Amino acid sequence: MSEAVKMRLTSRLAGGAWFTFEGQNIPDHLILYLRSAFPDIKEEKVEDDDEEYVDAEDNDWFREVQAGTTPAESLKLLRTTFGYTQQALADKAGITKQQVSAMERGKLPIGRKMAHRLADALGTTYRNLFW
Numbered sequence: 001m002s003e004a005v006k007m008r009l010t011s012r013l014a015g016g017a018w019f020t021f022e023g024q025n026i027p028d029h030l031i032l033y034l035r036s037a038f039p040d041i042k043e044e045k046v047e048d049d050d051e052e053y054v055d056a057e058d059n060d061w062f063r064e065v066q067a068g069t070t071p072a073e074s075l076k077l078l079r080t081t082f083g084y085t086q087q088a089l090a091d092k093a094g095i096t097k098q099q100v101s102a103m104e105r106g107k108l109p110i111g112r113k114m115a116h117r118l119a120d121a122l123g124t125t126y127r128n129l130f131w
Contacts, residue, residue, distance in 0.1 A: 029081040029128065033069070036077075072106040074129045075118065079104070082122050092121035 079089050079100075086100040093100075094117065102108035103118075110118070115126040 032081050033077050071110045071129045072104050076104040093117045
């Protein structure tokens with residue numbers, strides 16, 4: 001009999017509200033983002049229990065975080081999560097370091113074609129830049 005393990009991330013939001021994000025195989029880039037956005041986040045591995053699960057996208061805090069995340073921030077987060085320098089990502093995507101820098105600062109928009117190029121270079125899906 002296999003034992004399911006899940007991870008629980010908990011933090012206090014403005015106004016004293018708490019949120020908990022839990023599940024199996026939480027993507028590293030999401031954990032990294034949550035840790036940077038909510039410095040007091042607590043992480044624990046817990047045994048699966050009979051708690052009711054709610055889709056994260058149905059929660060107000062998730063929509064708030066999602067709405068406040070720009071493609072520029074997502075690009076930088078993904079690049080650093082995967083351990084690339086701006087130059088390394090530029091080389092893999094066939095663009096200049098200056099373009100990567102400008103996109104991360106929000107000075108150069110990330111179009112669909114560029115999003116596909118960057119995602120391919122990072123080994124992820126382009127949708128991760130626009131979540």
